[in-house]
Amino acid sequence: MGIPFFGRSDDINDALKYSNMKTLKKYASMENSIPFEAWLFNGIQDYRQKTLQVYDFTLYANEAVATASKPLATIGLDSKYKQTRYSEAQMVEIWDRIVGSLRYKPNAF
Secondary structure, eight states: OOOOGGGGHHHHHHHHHHHTEEEEEEEEEEETTEEEEEEEEEEEEEETTEEEEEEEEEEEESTTTOOSSSOOEEEEEEOTTSOOSSOHHHHHHHHHHHHHTOOOOTTOO
16 A cells, blocks of 8 residues: 555645645545545635636545555545635535445345
8 A cells, every 4th residue: 555645744734835725625544434524625726817726635545554355445525626605614514425425235245
């Protein structure tokens, strides 16, 4: 396995400096017995002569414990190149609902 998500923080923080993005929230947790690390970014993006408020949310689940029965999963939600009509609080609420739906399918293996 490679370097865990948060183990790549230095490289990610360097990339943020050049992309006008900042950390909105960074956390590790567990949902329905699935360990994960999530990093939520927001910032301003100039696109087609418009200034957009954008969001980029990323989650890695089971990264440190991935097996055939506990697969590595990644989830992303972003609004790049589009102006979202949702506020920051609404975007985080949508994200929290997505994360809250993480679960293993019963009898899948």
